[in-house]
Amino acid sequence: MPLISVKDAAFAYDGQIVLSKVSFDVNPGDYLCVVGENGSGKSTLMKGLLGLVKPVKGSITLADGLNRDEIGYLPQQNLTQRDFPASVREVVESGIRSRSLFLTREDKERADAMMGLMEIGQLKHRSFMELSGGQRQRVLLARALCATKKLLLLDEPTAGLDPVVARDLYKTIQKINQENGIAIIMISHDVHTAAQYATHMLHLRQTPLFYGKPDEYLSTYHGQCFAGGVCCV
Amino acid sequence: MFELLNEMLSYTFIQRAMIVGSIVSLAAALLGVSLVLKRYSMIGDGLSHVGFGALAIAMALGWAPLAFTVPVVIIAALLLLRLSESSKIKGDAAIGMIATAALAIGVTVISLTRSANADVSGYLFGSILVISKDEVTLSLILGGAVLILFVLFYRRIFTVTFDEAFAKATGLNTGLYNTLIAVLTAVTIVLGMRLMGAMLISSLVIFPALTAMRLHKRFLSVTLTAAIVSLVSFLIGIILSYLFSTPAGASVVLVNAAFFLVFSLIARIRNRS
Incomplete structure (x- = not known):
């Protein structure tokens, strides 16, 4: 059974349709990249x-x-966070969704484990605003991982x-996706790199232009234009 | 020092001012960290103006001042929050508009009634003499509630303050927490307004948070430092006000400003070395 199943969905703002006819399934372990x-x-x-x-x-x-x-969820980068006084640990722990008001020992262990997975354990006590x-992004990913085991x-x-980072x-x-079996849905501008890691590609322009495997995508007309950086109609 | 405190505390009005002021300083500092970081610090200022207008009306009509002002300012807080979220009128403009209108209402009402106890300057810049016994009780209850709610919801307040998009996406009711912060701020502002003055109360929200942020880079240490700085500033301010017969509200604000300068200076020296 798919984790998330979208069937012929359409979205509108103020009565104006902005996106329509979207259908896809995301199964456990999938890596879907959305471009456009x-x-x-x-x-x-x-x-x-x-x-x-x-919808x-x-x-x-x-x-x-x-x-x-x-x-x-890893939101788009937010400028106001750059001068927000918070330690790495505080940020990561804020991803934990529990009904209780205070964190349990298990919650703290989970936060530690996620920081380990993101290789930021040594930054735990540093301030978020002093980081590169x-x-x-790794801190915010660890926070997102605290909130989920699946997607x-x-x-x-x-x-x-920068490209190396x-x-x-x-x-x-990719490691989270393959070794921890967490399904990924990622919005990206970076078509070439994304196609290298994703298992599925979805290209949108108010409606899906392509949905399928990355290698097929790169060989289609839309994929070539978009990846080449030249946009054709 | 002890003798001085003893002497001061022998006056009932100073006792009352100390109790109410301490609670308000703590609550304002705690909420202030969140408000300043969310770029909402002017809401405190706007609310104090609304409080001034409401207080003037309550006094003119002979109603219980807090019982009338607290609900009015809470409604204004909810309205300002709604306005800041909708993009039709920008938040800062909305605050400016509501604040000045409320101020105008207050001044008009006071001049129309011209009752003996309607002293505009007392409203605007605070007075240490006006706090009644009932107000002390109400301050203890409401102020205590603000402190308890803040501690209980501390983790969620952090999550919502740090990243509203994430909080919302992972199922946190951000509207509820924003409303909670706005209501608690409204209550704190009204409780502190008579002592500190409508024009000066918002400094208790803004100064301690900014002062703490000079030296601290973690949310918990910023929050605790802000609370301590606020409380200490208040107590020093009251003592100075007693010694030099200066207005209490203004004295507290000046001590807060001094702390800010000292913390900034330490931060600068620390960065250089």
Whole structure:
């Protein structure tokens, strides 16, 4: 059974359809990369998957046993966080969703484990605002992992990072996907690299232009234009 | 020192001011960290103006001041929060608009009634003499509630303050926590307004958080430092006000400003070495 199943979904703002006819399934262990130009509906789809906007048509169904609050999320980078006084540990622990008001010993161990997985254990007591861009993304990924055991949504995780740091981050995401079996849905501008790691590609322009395997995608007309950086109609 | 405190505390009005002021300083500092980081610090200022207007009306009509002002300011807080979230009117402009309108209402009402106890300057800049016994009780209850709620929801307040998008996406009711912060701020502002003055109360929200952030880079240490700095500033301010017969509210604000300068200086020296 798919973790998340989207059937003929359409989304609208103020009665204006911005994204329609979207259908896909994400199964455990999948790695779906969503690409498209600005305004193509990528962020709207992300909001739909997170349950922040409802589809006006069609449906988004979560697997039995997958609650809304069990989806990990890495938002687009936020400028105000750069001068926010918080330690790495405080940020990572804020990903833990528990009904109790205070953290249990298990919660803290989980946070430690996720920091280990993201290779930021040694930064635990550092301040979030003193970190580099790549380190910050790893902290936020560890936070997202605290919230989920099954599915991670990533919104342009490598935006603004230099190529070497971005590549390392992609490798870490691949490791989470393959070794920990966590399904990934990622929005990205970086088509070439994304296609290298993803198991599925979805290209949007108000409606899906392509949905399938990455190698097929790179050989299609849309894939070639978009990956080549030249946009053809 | 002890003699001085003993002497001060022999006056009932100073006892009351000490109790109410300490609670308000603590609550304002705790909430202030979140408000300043969310770029909402001017909400405190806006609410104090609304409080001034409401207080003037309550006094003119002979109603219980707190019982009328607290609900009015809570409603204003919810309204300001709603306005800041909708993009039609920008948050800062909305605050400016509501604040000045409320101020105008207050001044008009006071001048129309011209009752003996309606002293505009007392409202605007605070007075240490006006706190009644009932107000002390109410301050203890409401202020205590603010402190307890803050401690209980500390973890969620951090999550929502740090990253609203993430909090919302992972199923936290961010609207509820924003409302909680706004309501607690409204209550704190009203409780502190008569002592500190409508024009000065928002400094208790802004100064301690900014002072603590000069030296601390973790949320918990910022929060604790802000609370301590706020409480100590208040107590020093009251003592100075007693010794030099200066207005209590203004004295407290000046001590807060002094702490800010000292912390900034230490931060600068520390960065250089």
